[in-house]
Amino acid sequence: MTPENRAAYWKxxxxxxxxxxxxxxxxxxxxxxxxxxxxxxxxxxxxxLGFWFAQQGSIYVFLVLIFIYAAAMNRLDKKFDVDE
Incomplete structure (x- = not known):
C-alpha cells in the first residue's frame, strides 16, 4: 500500500x-x-420517552452504530484492497 493510499484510508x-x-x-x-x-x-x-433515551436509547443506538461501523469498514477495506 502506498503512503498516499494509507493516508486516504486513514482519513x-x-x-x-x-x-x-x-x-x-x-x-x-x-x-x-x-x-x-x-x-x-x-x-x-x-x-x-426522555427517560428512555437517557437510559436505554443511547445504548441501543451505540450497538447499532457498531454494526454500521463494521459494515462500513468492510466496504472501505475492499475499496482500498486491504480486506481479509
Missing part, C-alpha cells in the same frame, strides 16, 4: 468515526439531556 476511517460519534452524541446528549422535558410528554411502555 476515510477517521471521517467515518467522527460521523458515527456525532450521531451517538446527538442521541445520548441531545435527546437524553437537553430535550428531555419535551420528550417526557410522550410515553413508551409507561415510561417517559
Amino acid at each position: 476515510a476511517n477517521v471521517r467515518l468515526l467522527f460521523i458515527l460519534l456525532f450521531f451517538w452524541f446527538i442521541v445520548s446528549y441531545g435527546l437524553g439531556i437537553i430535550l428531555v422535558e419535551p420528550l417526557n410528554s410522550i410515553q413508551i411502555g409507561g415510561y417517559p
Whole structure:
C-alpha cells in the first residue's frame, strides 16, 4: 500500500468515526439531556420517552452504530484492497 493510499484510508476511517460519534452524541446528549422535558410528554411502555433515551436509547443506538461501523469498514477495506 502506498503512503498516499494509507493516508486516504486513514482519513476515510477517521471521517467515518467522527460521523458515527456525532450521531451517538446527538442521541445520548441531545435527546437524553437537553430535550428531555419535551420528550417526557410522550410515553413508551409507561415510561417517559426522555427517560428512555437517557437510559436505554443511547445504548441501543451505540450497538447499532457498531454494526454500521463494521459494515462500513468492510466496504472501505475492499475499496482500498486491504480486506481479509
